[in-house]
Amino acid sequence: xxxxxxxxxxxxxxxxxxxxxxxxxxxxxxxxxxxxxxxxxxxxxxxxxxxxxxxxxxxxxxxxxxxxxxxxxxxxxxxxxxxxxxxxxxxxxxxxxxxxxxxxxxxxxxxxxxxxxxxxxxxxxxxxxxxxxxxxxxxxxxxxxxxxxxxxxxxxxxxxxxxxxxxxxxxxxxxxxxxxxxxxxxxxxxxxxxxxxxxxxxxxxxxxxxxxxxxxxxxxxxxxxxxxxxxxxxxxxxxxxxxxxxxxxxxxxxxxxxxxxxxxxxxxxxxxxxxxxxxxxxxxxxxxxxxxxxxxxxxxxxxxxxxxxxxxxxxxxxxxxxxxxxxxxxxxxxxxxxxxxxxxxxxxxxxxxxxxxxxxxxxxxxxxxxxxxxxxxxxxxxxxxxxxxxxxxxxxxxxxxxxxxxxxxxxxxxxxxxxxxxxxxxxxxxxxxxxxxxxxxxxxxxxxx
Amino acid sequence: xxxxxxxxxxxxxxxxxxxxxxxxxxxxxxxxxxxxxxxxxxxxxxxxxxxxxxxxxxxxxxxxxxxxxxxxxxxxxxxxxxxxxxxxxxxxxxxxxxxxxxxxxxxxxxxxxxxxxxxxxxxxxxxxxxxxxxxxxxxxxxxxxxxxxxxxxxxxxxxxxxxxxxxxxxxxxxxxxxxxxxxxxxxxxxxxxxxxxxxxxxxxxxxxxxxxxxxxxxxxxxxxxxxxxxxxxxxxxxxxxxxxxxxxxxxxxxxxxxxxxxxxxxxxxxxxxxxxxxxxxxxxxxxxxxxxxxxxxxxxxxxxxxxxxxxxxxxx
Numbered sequence: 037x038x039x040x041x042x043x044x045x046x047x048x049x050x051x052x053x054x055x056x057x058x059x060x061x062x063x064x065x066x067x068x069x070x071x072x073x074x075x076x077x078x079x080x081x082x083x084x085x086x087x088x089x090x091x092x093x094x095x096x097x098x099x100x101x102x103x104x105x106x107x108x109x110x111x112x113x114x115x116x117x118x119x120x121x122x123x124x125x126x127x128x129x130x131x132x133x134x135x136x137x138x139x140x141x142x143x144x145x146x147x148x149x150x151x152x153x154x155x156x157x158x159x160x161x162x163x164x165x166x167x168x169x170x171x172x173x174x175x176x177x178x179x180x181x182x183x184x185x186x187x188x189x190x191x192x193x194x195x196x197x198x199x200x201x202x203x204x205x206x207x208x209x210x211x212x213x214x215x216x217x218x219x220x221x222x223x224x225x226x227x228x229x230x231x232x233x234x235x236x237x238x239x240x241x242x243x244x245x246x247x248x249x250x251x252x253x254x255x256x257x258x259x260x261x262x263x264x265x266x267x268x269x270x271x272x273x274x275x276x277x278x279x280x281x282x283x284x285x286x287x288x289x290x291x292x293x294x295x296x297x298x299x300x301x302x303x304x305x306x307x308x309x310x311x312x313x314x315x316x317x318x319x320x321x322x323x324x325x326x327x328x329x330x331x332x333x334x335x336x337x338x339x340x341x342x343x344x345x346x347x348x349x350x351x352x353x354x355x356x357x358x359x360x361x362x363x364x365x366x367x368x369x370x371x372x373x374x375x376x377x378x379x380x381x382x383x384x385x386x387x388x389x390x391x392x393x394x395x396x397x398x399x400x401x402x403x404x405x406x407x408x409x410x411x412x413x414x415x416x417x418x419x420x421x422x423x424x425x426x427x428x429x430x431x432x433x434x435x436x437x438x439x440x441x442x443x444x445x446x447x448x449x450x451x452x453x454x455x456x457x458x459x460x461x462x463x464x465x466x467x468x469x470x471x472x473x474x475x476x477x478x479x480x481x482x483x484x485x
Numbered sequence: 486x487x488x489x490x491x492x493x494x495x496x497x498x499x500x501x502x503x504x505x506x507x508x509x510x511x512x513x514x515x516x517x518x519x520x521x522x523x524x525x526x527x528x529x530x531x532x533x534x535x536x537x538x539x540x541x542x543x544x545x546x547x548x549x550x551x552x553x554x555x556x557x558x559x560x561x562x563x564x565x566x567x568x569x570x571x572x573x574x575x576x577x578x579x580x581x582x583x584x585x586x587x588x589x590x591x592x593x594x595x596x597x598x599x600x601x602x603x604x605x606x607x608x609x610x611x612x613x614x615x616x617x618x619x620x621x622x623x624x625x626x627x628x629x630x631x632x633x634x635x636x637x638x639x640x641x642x643x644x645x646x647x648x649x650x651x652x653x654x655x656x657x658x659x660x661x662x663x664x665x666x667x668x669x670x671x672x673x674x675x676x677x678x679x680x681x682x683x684x685x686x687x688x689x690x691x692x693x694x695x696x697x698x699x700x701x702x703x704x705x706x707x708x709x710x711x712x713x714x715x716x717x718x719x720x721x722x723x724x725x726x727x728x729x730x731x732x733x734x735x736x737x738x739x740x741x742x743x744x745x746x747x748x749x750x751x752x753x754x755x756x757x758x759x760x761x762x763x764x765x766x767x768x769x770x771x772x773x774x775x776x777x778x779x780x781x782x783x784x785x786x787x788x789x790x791x792x793x794x795x796x797x798x799x800x801x
Binding site for chain 1: 555558572574634657661745748750762765767771
């Protein structure tokens with residue numbers, strides 16, 4: 037008994053010593069007289085590693101500011117955290133927030149538009165991708181700085197297509213180009229390999245509409261005013277859903293469902309050669325090239341037959357400066373944004389993560405040139421981004437409640453993939469979204485503004 | 486206070502004290518009240534702060550529309566409630582939740598009982614099986630989800646490979662509404678089994694062996710013994726487990742979030758998951774509060790019914 041007690045006491049002492057040690061370590065690290073810029077981000081995996089490297093380089097490069105990165109979990113939850121902590125001592129000076137939260141963050145009135153700093157310093161924004169900038173601006177004012185940016189693209193397994201003697205899809209494919217490749221692959225493989233998978237993902241639904249030049253929300257996708265209704269059942273949407281439904285029924289396309297498990301399953305199937313093509317974010321490139329020896333092919337996002345592609349918008353997140361911090365802190369946050377956007381860092385960012393380099397000068401950086409040499413297909417998403425001329429239908433949807441919109445369109449897609457009537461499913465989702473918009477606008481009193 | 490009443494000596498002592506105080510002109514119960522406040526105060530304070538206030542706030546919010554900062558802005562009375570009950574999606578969620586809760590409860594209890602009964606047999610290596618049967622208690626939800634996702638994977642998963650090997654068409658476990666619910670029920674039952682098994686196993690051990698000996702002397706069959714000795718003797722445990730399982734399955738979240746995210750076509754969008762989506766994804770705190778109030782009422786109702794109906798069947 038006594039011995040047990042001695043052991044227990046010893047353990048307690050060791051435990052306390054460890055705690056004390058860690059705390060003393062922390063407090064010594066905190067002894068930094070520089071201005072603290074708390075930076076909230078939601079990057080995981082290689083993105084987080086590279087971001088932390090950038091932070092360290094920035095902190096070492098000057099002695100006025102110190103950026104403190106803090107990981108805040110997933111995009112969706114981060115939005116609520118940002119809004120609920122504003123004005124408190126824990127709130128961030130600089131934060132990363134996802135593409136579809138743009139309107140919500142802007143309407144909160146909690147941020148200083150980066151345009152203020154652009155004007156003050158005469159910062160040359162023409163170097164930054166126009167499509168990406170357009171997504172995060174309102175009436176010509178840059179609200180936030182686009183950061184991790186991806187494009188939806190079509191991936192295909194070039195080795196697999198070659199094995200069955202199938203001509204790969206063209207650079208800018210139409211729906212019927214894809215159907216041909218998918219059907220041939222499905223048939224020639226003895227129905228063992230599925231042709232295409234389009235994950236049930238609202239982002240992809242939005243991109244089909246963008247590429248077809250069809251507005252999802254009224255008031256020109258919210259770019260000319262607060263949207264009061266949505267249109268899920270237009271020509272392009274119906275055409276696209278019909279295309280998907282028919283091919284899922286024939287067996288050429290595969291339905292992996294919705295959510296994180298769907299994209300994981302899709303990726304697993306592609307990497308194991310059971311799936312020939314799929315639509316997904318360009319940010320997956322590094323994972324795809326690392327995961328298989330097969331040659332990877334990439335083309336532009338498909339468009340409906342008989343029409344030109346309008347170009348797709350972007351996905352990812354942007355960087356915002358909170359207005360509840362002193363102007364000195366805000367300046368520091370802006371300096372860090374500028375640091376991240378320089379040509380060299382943007383090139384490094386693309387090589388490390390697969391997100392696109394937004395600075396036009398990055399294309400001349402040696403790191404990026406080296407990547408293109410070893411993986412020529414990695415050029416495609418950037419080319420797709422640069423060829424697109426931003427207009428109101430391909431610059432994102434400036435509307436609150438886009439998370440709800442995605443949930444509803446995904447439900448409609450689930451119904452359609454399982455064989456329901458296309459029009460009914462789309463109209464049902466549309467009705468639900470319209471009533472959501474009505475009460476959301478009422479609650480936020482946006483119409484009275 | 487209760488211990489005072491039960492302890493006669495203490496009572497006498499306090500009475501003596503009280504009479505002494507009485508003569509001095511004190512209120513005899515003032516001190517008791519002071520003690521009551523002193524002892525109950527801290528716990529009441531904590532409860533008020535973390536249980537009663539949030540509860541009342543939830544009810545309050547359920548009558549409002551909230552803006553994108555989560556602040557109540559427009560009073561709508563019972564409109565949120567009407568909106569929910571007239572929405573097909575919500576009614577579907579209610580039905581799905583009932584199906585899920587009932588299926589999970591029944592299978593968990595039945596399989597748990599069978600496993601526990603089997604584990605009471607004294608055969609070689611039984612300790613190994615006892616450990617295995619209760620092992621899921623040590624598995625976290627996220628690990629279980631990854632494990633089951635691998636089994637249900639449509640192209641490289643264990644089940645689809647098995648089906649292909651047997652020349653059967655593989656089932657799209659997580660993308661077809663009916664199968665998705667089945668998959669979620671299977672995973673949840675598996676998760677729950679460890680705990681249920683352990684509780685039942687403990688209960689079976691406590692059934693007096695003499696009863697079985699008497700039954701054997703009477704020459705009664707094994708199944709008769711099970712239904713007429715074992716079941717009645719462990720009925721309080723079954724009652725306890727059924728309530729716990731029921732409430733737990735009403736509240737289940739992790740497996741659904743990780744495996745189906747409420748899909749396909751809202752087939753597994755259970756009440757709690759819907760609340761999470763509305764509150765923390767859509768920022769619609771008013772509607773989410775309404776849903777929480779409804780869920781609380783439903784759970785209370787079920788527990789009440791269980792107490793009324795099942796308690797009568799509990800033998801002692």
